[in-house]
Amino acid sequence: MARQDGSAGFTHRTVLGPAGRIHLVEQGTGPLVLLVHGFPESWYSWRRQLPALAAAGYRAVALDVRGYGRSAKPAATDAYRMLDLVADNVAVVHALGEESAVVVGHDCGATIAANSGLVRPDVFRAVGMLSVPYVPRGGPRPGEVFAGMGGGEEFHVSYFQEPGRAEAEIEPDVRGWLAGFYAALSADTMAGPDAPDPHFVGAGGTLRDRFPEGPLPGWLGETDLDVYAGEFERTGFTGALNRYRNMDRDWADLAAYDGAPLKQPSLFVGGTEDASTMWLADAIEAFPVTLPGLVSSRLLDGCGHWVQQERPEETNRLLVDWLAGVTPAGSRSG
Template sequence: MSEIQHKTALLNGIQLHIAESGPSDGPIVLFVHGFPELWYSWRHQIAALSAHGFRAVAPDLRGYGDSDKPESFSSYTYLQVIGDLVALIDWLGAEKVFVVGHDWGALIAWYLCLLRPDRVKALVNLSVAFLPRNPKFKPLAAMKALYGDDYYIVRFQEPGEIEARIAEVGTEHFIKFILTYRKPEPIILPKGSEFGNGPIPLPPWLSEDDVEFYIRKYEQTGFTAPINYYRALDLGWELTAPWTKSQVKVPVKFMVGDLDLTYNSYGAKEYIHGGGFKRDVPLLEEVVVMKNVGHFIHEEKPDEVNKHIIDFLQKY
């Protein structure tokens, strides 16, 4: 971790914090984190990739960590975040980069490749498969119809409401609840008992020091800006209408845990394995399903994930 350099750059009108490691002339790998993650979530990958001669670059996305946090939820659509990443690629002096994404970062990476395939050499995405835009249904209405009003993304919509509940249970409890979630089912948050009761034990792959890093940052910044990504889902759906039925045309490797809530969501397995995924991502080269692994696959099984990433990227 001591070899990681931390920088701040003015990109797309905001200050972004960037962590990077590896030779300055190495092939750039851009890591895009999810919720409630930070650049730190890629610590294992940064170490491994930089040791193999790659220049590993992991920003705190807008709204997270030490990056700027625009106030309006409308500042957190795919288009703005992709604008940040394209500006970052320019700032790094690159024409094209490798991209690795997880969770929200995977969604953003899919759209980066959809909108600007000219800037991406190849993509490794974790946990969240490509979600083709459905022109008939807005995301929130579809989620509410499938999972009900207590589905976590639906619960996240009312400004201030879920933040107040997080404040009541405490940042530590909330962080542990999310990072240790391993049920192969949707996150349902019934009002008044959203995050369970009592202490939450940590799995072997997550230390108290790791959790403390997240706690320290989120107690400084709060959760509103990261949750605004969820509040901008319908707006993002509207703005990406021109790309309906577009294909992702960069080389792709996809990895997911068999206990991941996203892999077990409605229709996901049928889409991933039944031909739909390959139809929409024609350069999809491999799908890896890791057994007995949850959502935070890159932290739970870093050695295996790192090997998959390195083996794939070295082909290009």
Template sequence: MSASFAHRYAYANGIRMHYVEHGEGPLVLLCHGWPESWYSWRHQIEAIAAAGFRVVAPDQRGYGDTEVPLDTASYDILNLTGDLVGLVHALGEKRAILAGHDWGSIVAATSALLRPDMFRALALLSVPYLPRSRVRPAAYFQTHTLEKHFYQDYFQPPGRVERELEEDIRQSLLGIYYTAGGESRRHPEHRRKGFIGFEKNQRFVDSLAYPDTLPGWLSAADLDTFAAQFAKSGFRGSIDWYRNLDRNWALTPFLDGARIQQPTLFVAGEQDGVIHMMAKAYEQLQDQVPRLTKKVLLPEAGHWIQQERPEEVNALLLEFLRDPAVREAR
């Protein structure tokens, strides 16, 4: 990772956002997921910048060195989209290419739907485009949590999961990263663990697997960096994204049936639990994204795809950015 990354701040959509910037050229915004930060893109920033792009990776609302508003409702999808629009304006740009991982993929997809004039191409990692469902999330939670906890429902009560995670931030992050990564899925015992669904008599942190040694893609210094960021921000803001799932559904009836029209790349790990949880969205991705350029599952990789497989992800992103349709859009 280059020491020349510039750390800067901008006022966007009413909050102070921290971002890392590198390179010159057409703007590429890299949007992280949960529980991560700009640092989850550390392997991509220099590679994309070297290909002739201005790369900006923000800490999104509630994360890292970006503001953590107190109002839970301020983390709804319209504000998260507004943050990206405001950041593009603060950077003095008129358009950008978006790449998003996990929650960042959801925000990137919504931003592309709402501002196709600004966001002209996008790469989605781990989470495929999720068309607005006919059933609100609260109803889904009621019918799918009768026998086990579902993590998104478990996150709803204010303060509960934050207290668990903040008992030992570094250990909590290690458990989340390892449990959702490819290594744990190949372990004979740890593969039985998982936090998407877990026993009613367990806490969220009890559902996690912990490795004897760090996975190859995550160094002690990497884990320390993430832990320091969450020690500063806490987990409350990032969990509030989940507490707006029902509100997001209520705010967006106008997105019923909406399809993404921009050139789009999708990449995920074959062992990513999200792909199994959202199998229908993955299978129907070509129908919902007519200009899908490529749909890739990397063998044996888990959820943290751009960190687990940086060289392969970088190659796919650069191929996408050089695609004639994307070059024309930018």
């Protein structure tokens, strides 16, 4: 089932995945490029990439990840483990009549994209990652690592673990919370380096306590915020947060891939002002070993976490240049 959104040139489509419906938005024809969003977003975070990739000769498809937007939201917490999300991506490729695709992800979507390439190299022949670099599975359980971060403060991933806890903070004012969260991680609105870190929660506090007050980030208009808020006001946040509640399960599920490199042609784009690239600087330095097929790695100066929204023109140029080398426009994707 598909419907045309004439105002934007996007086609909205629903396909069947392992857990039920998967909502897609697509534009263009040519080799398939699958775009996977992060937290707390939706297909809409790729609104600036869909037309650019379509104009360059690609079939660009952005999905709502399981638990988000108009896609299925299974009730069980453990229905959001990484292997389930990889299976969803494979189902999308096949439902669209293709045998293979390039996959690009942002934030936790970058991790989903990387693992899709790792687990199903037969389907995903190239992998692009924005904001969050590839980190091979290994070391102690993630829950133990996150619990040891921050000293007397609580890392946001640990804060997200208890079902209902973060939801109680966010859902009474979804729009306001999203505005603050987006601003906290945007280069033009984030607090100064001496301010309390918004990735951590103080004793007895909330994440929102550390969000900056002031205008929206330059990339986020009131209409854009309405789109994001409208989706989460309808769906709630549990499906989105359940991704974080499966990281220890993923660690166990992916044991066979311990230390494994991601061999396909790859791309990484991050921002110099993004905590992800700062904390994971060692992972970026390890790319010659962990990403032997790396084509390009770029840090955009003065860019925060929301790379493709903060700097759409640069991101689009990097994506199109990379795609031209790994999947020339007009070639068959099967």
